[in-house]
Amino acid sequence: MTDEPVPSFRYHPDPVGTGNVVARDIVCGVCQRARTHTYTGPYLSPDFHFENEDPLCPWCIADGSAAREWQASFTAPAYLSAAAQAQMPPERLAELEFRTPSFRCLQQDRWLDHHDEAGEYLGEIGADEYLRLPAEAQVAVRTAAGDPPARPLADDDTVLTLRADGDGPAVYLFRCLHCGRYDAFFAAD
DSSP states (O other), X not given: OOOOOOOOBTTBSOTTTXXXXXXXXXXXXXXXXXXXXXXXXXEXXXXXXXXXXXXXXXXXXXXXXXXXXXXXXXXXXXXXXXXXXXXXXHHHHXXXXXXXXOOOOTTOOOOOEETXXXXXXXXXXXXXXXXXXXXXXXXXXXXXXXXXXXXXXXXXXGGGGOOSSSSXXXXXXXXXXXXXXXXXXXXXO
């Protein structure tokens, strides 16, 4: 079994930390190699759009072989703003769509962007995660949750009800690759 480091991805830099790649011994359905990690997020193929239960290693996502072998895409460019779709170079759009792990979301229909490029996905934010975020990220989370970010935290703030366990409500946090600006969106079941 290989113990090489899990690949890092430009638009999803810590898929283990976000829970979309988990430590589990598998034989990858694409490369047929024994692996120590598996991708658990969704992907699209000609016949399916579902939460992944297939043994798929992140190395096959990173090198594009999962996209080629399974005709899979992981993040549709349509999830980006119109400006990012128009301005991102084709190779970056392809990297996001075919070589970047996606994430499980209650209502996924977007991948946030800034400066006309996809942002890096930092994770699903619940109340506990919120409290550990830097101040700039807390502002983005409070804004997305509909709480006034300038006032002190109150008992009735939505951020205190957030969950990062897939049962929502939750906020999904991104950061701009160019300026470091945080942005987020809210989703509830």
